[in-house]
Amino acid sequence: MVPPRPSAVAPRTLAADLTRATPGSPVRLQGWVHRRRELAALTFLVVRDRTGLAQVVVKDGPDGRPAVPPEETTVEVVGTATANPQAPGGVEITDPVITALTEPAATPPVELWRPSLNASLPTLLDHAPVTWRHPAQRAKWELAAASLRGFRATLDAAGFTEIQTPKFVASATESGANVFEVDYFGRPAYLAQSPQFYKQQMVGVFERVYEVGPVFRAEPHDTVRHLAEYVSLDAELGFVEDHRDVLRVLRDVVAGMVTAIHEYAGGAVALTGARVPVVPEEIPVLHFRDALALVGAPEDEPDLAPEHERALGAWALEEHGSDFLAVEGYPMAKRPFYTHPQPDDPRWSNSFDLLFRGLELVTGGQRLHRPSAYDEAIRARGEDPATYAAYLQSFEHGMPPHGGFAIGLERWTARLVEATNVREVTLFPRDLHRLTP
Amino acid sequence: MVPPRPSAVAPRTLAADLTRATPGSPVRLQGWVHRRRELAALTFLVVRDRTGLAQVVVKDGPDGRPAVPPEETTVEVVGTATANPQAPGGVEITDPVITALTEPAATPPVELWRPSLNASLPTLLDHAPVTWRHPAQRAKWELAAASLRGFRATLDAAGFTEIQTPKFVASATESGANVFEVDYFGRPAYLAQSPQFYKQQMVGVFERVYEVGPVFRAEPHDTVRHLAEYVSLDAELGFVEDHRDVLRVLRDVVAGMVTAIHEYAGGAVALTGARVPVVPEEIPVLHFRDALALVGAPEDEPDLAPEHERALGAWALEEHGSDFLAVEGYPMAKRPFYTHPQPDDPRWSNSFDLLFRGLELVTGGQRLHRPSAYDEAIRARGEDPATYAAYLQSFEHGMPPHGGFAIGLERWTARLVEATNVREVTLFPRDLHRLTP
Incomplete structure (x- = not known):
């Protein structure tokens, strides 16, 4: 079944390392046929691997010109490293022996070799397994992957413990709306809308915890910002004075994500033209009440409208030179029941949104x-605390003042590359209409 | 609502850092009342925080002896660091001002201050938010968290890209059995039994990928080894010669997990008495056919029984001094349809199980x-390749020879601490009977 392969004349050379190959030495490249250009006297072959592109020159031999498989076929190329200032990295491969590693590839739904991918969003998504191969598309996910790495590294260094909490829950976390129901061995269960309750309970154990994982929202609206499933970067920490301590950790986390992007995904930044922010030492903070006044909204407005957020973003940039602004003190009425009120005025909350x-x-x-505060807050919603018995165990048995935050991975990456739709930066988005590929 | 707190006379001191405090200097400790021992002339208070335990000596003052809140109440203790060779770390806190950070804690369902936790499994699980606070219990999860860190660090260093793939899928991954059905906006969807199909597709993009996340199995059997939801550590890599290349990466990953345990969870190893293995440079490999012969099983046996696996484990230890043994070549008939056959004898497969x-x-x-191999394999199962159209896109458009593996986090940790039931090392297990806490 498997074709014989040329004996390994050399260990595999990655495209990015070709530039360091000694001219005249044998090299062995493996990858995809990125581009095949047949000219009068020779064929230019560009091979793509996980590190970049390499040029292979195929000349006529005694039996004519060797066949080159079509684009996207995986190949092994054994040849000679040859200096050529015109080649990427200054080195190309000559006198190649090309072996296909699979059957000739079908023509891709989009031309992956073109410098930019001009495909409609439905085409991108319908053919995601293939369209993500385009270097500029793939680079978007590299920004996401580097961000995950930076998130964890920052929290690991700050004494946080990673947790993995269940996605099957007995009742809705945040609210009964937008929750997915599962047939759980013949009885109903739900998919966690967030790890909120669990990360709080684990503060009782580890003080400082984080979790990276999927969360599920049966979002009935078809918008550019919402998905039925997304990746949530959650953190929670105990022994805080108030939400400002939480914001300080968040600041360091976002700064760590930016550092990781520069360290591990510099090439992806260049390819996508991502606008990677500078995170200020201290993120400017505005009280919700002052934010309303600043944008000229009525003082009894319960929330910030998108145009308000945009105006506040512009203000933070002009006034503080910052891409970030924290709005604190959101009205208690608009926050979940576990939110801590502002001690000196319980109409407001010790919570914030970070605008980017x-x-x-x-x-x-x-x-x-x-x-006692939980008991009161749950009764004030007209609910029975007994419904939350499992969750409330932690509080009855001693919990510290604590707080935390959740970053939506897709929203973060979308902002970096200025994608208007979060689906552009999600490997396989799930929404009202899409369950495949 | 929040009680006034003593002004911060000193930044917070963690229990583990108390040993380095200058005798006579002011310290500020925060944590849980781990143990309160009232003696005739004084009260010994042990405070627990994320780094360990600290001793506080409460003596009678002018107004009698200060009240000490009950065990598990969160407190702030401001006092003086004082050398005492009998205290943990050689330093205790004297002249303390103790402030409770919450209401007096209810008595825990188990005595968390006892060196070992002698509770039945149902008690442990029913009260998980509290029982995980026991240092020896908590240490089990620290082994798991360190292992996750080692898994990712090893693969990051080897050029792998982290992916996050959807848990909602349109059809079952591995088999139609044991799959959970979800009401997905009025139509059926399923929860991914593994990221298998997605990680393969992403090999077409990144060559080398990994994912850590929940997988879902509607396991109808009530066993000590199965959960309805568990954490799967998946990796997949392209341009392999065969499964032996995959095994070599797996070896490095397990070695990296072990290194991380020693580096980040040394205290947890001591507390749990975990038997952390030494991973041999090369893991011994036995063909399935030879494994059957070795244990004296009939040569047409299609799988290894648990007693066979135990016998093989004993053999590997005796013969190779190894806690690990890879059995390769499992019969094709027992492996999933995407399994690569053994080139010289397609009754066997290029797959393995790693026994620990x-x-x-x-x-x-x-x-x-x-x-063409997928087309044939799917038809041989009596299925229509069109059912797998989304998955098959990757192969039609060029895929390299590739392979991968999946490690069950809970099984790994259970083996380290010799837990007979995976539930003992799962934060909040989910099974046939359990959906809470």
Whole structure:
């Protein structure tokens, strides 16, 4: 079944390392046929691997010109490293023996070899397994992957413990709306809308915890910002004074994500033209009340409208030279029941939204920690605390003042590359209409 | 709502850092009342934080002896660092001012201050938010968290890209059995039993990928080894010669997990008495056919029984001094349809199981990569390749020879601490009977 392969004349050379190959030495390249250009006297072959592109020159031999498989076929190329200032990295491969590693590839749905991918969003998504191969598309995910690495590294260094909490839950976390129901061995269960309850409970164990994982929202609206499933970067920490301590950790986390992007995805930044922000030492903070006044909204407005957020983003940039602005003190009425009120005026909350370039990126804040406060807050919603018995165990048995935040990975990456739709930066988006590929 | 707190006379001191405090200097500790011992002339208070335990000596003052809140209440202790060779770390806190950070804690369902936690499994699980606070219990998860860190660090260093793939899928991945059905906006969807199809597709993009995340199995059997939801550590890589290349990467990954345990969870190893293995430079490999012969099983046996795995584990230890043994070549008939056959004898497969101390820990192997091979394999199952159209796109458009593996996090940790039931090392297990806490 498997074709014989040429004996390994050399260990595999990655495209990015070709530039360091000694001219005249044998090299062995493996990758995809990125581009095949047949000219009168020779064929130019560009091979793509995980590190970049390499040029292979195929000349006529005694039996004519060797066949080159069509684009996207995987190949092994054994040849000679040859200096050529015109080749990428200054080195190309000559006198190649080309072996296909699979059957000739079908023509891709989009031309992956073109410098930019001019495909409609439905085409991109319908053919995601193939369209993600385009270097500029793939680079978007590299920004996301580097960000995950920076998120974890920052929190690891700050004494946080990674947790993995269940996605099957007995009742809705945030609200009964938008929750997916599962047939769980013949009875109903739900998919967690966030790890909120679990990360709080684990503060009781580890003090500082984080989790990276999928969250599920049965979002009935078809918008450019919402998905039925997305990746949530959650953190929670105990022994805080108030939400400002949480915001300080968030600042360091976002700075760590930016550092990781520069360190591990510099090439992806260049390819996507991503606008990677500079994170200020201290993120400017505005109280919700002052934010309303600043944008000229009525003082009894319960929330910030998208145009308000945009105006605040512009203000933060002009006034503080910052791409980030934290709005604190959101009205208690608009926050979940576990939100801690502002001690001197309980109409407001010790919570915040972090705006990044005028769009909400993160929600966070201080949570209630006294059992009596939970009892009161749950009854005030007209609910029975017994419904939350499992969750409330932690508080009855001693919890510290604590708080945390959640970053939506897709929203973050979308903002970096200025994608208007989060689907452009999601490997396989799930929404009202899409369940495949 | 929030009680006034003593002004911060000193930045917070963590219990583990108390040993370095200058005697006579002011310290500020925060944590849980781990143990309160009232003696005739004084009260000994042990405070627990994320780094360990600290001793506080409470003596009678002018107004009698200060009240000490009950165990598990969160407190702030401001006092003086004082040398005492009998105290943990040689330093205790004297002249303390103790402030409770919440209401007096209810008595825990188990005595968390006892050196070992003698609770039944149902008690442990029913009260998980509190029982995980026990240092020896908590240490089990620290082994898991360190392992995750080692898994990712090893693969990051080897050029792998982290991916996050959807848990909502349109059809079952591995088989129609044991799949959870979700009401997905009024139509059926399923929860991914593994990221298998997606990680393969992403090999077409990144060559080398990994994913850490939940997988879902509607496991109808109530066993000590199965959960309805568990954490799968998946990796997949392209341009392999065969499954032996995959096994070599797996070896490095397991070695990296072990290194991370020693580096980040040394205290947890001591507390749990975990038997952390030494990973041999090369993991011994036995063909399935020879494994059957070795344990004296009939040569047409299609799988290894648990007692066979135990016998093989004992053999590997005796013969090779290894806690690990890879059994390769499992019969094709018992492996999933995407499994690559053994080139010289297609009754066998290019797949393996990694046994760790006589129990299956990892399944891995080489996958098919030619579109014609998929077409044939799917038809041989009596299925229509059109059902797999989204998945098959990758192969039609060029895939390299590739393979991968999946490690079950809970099985790994259970083996380290010799837990007989995976539930003992799962933060909030989910099974046939359990959906809460």
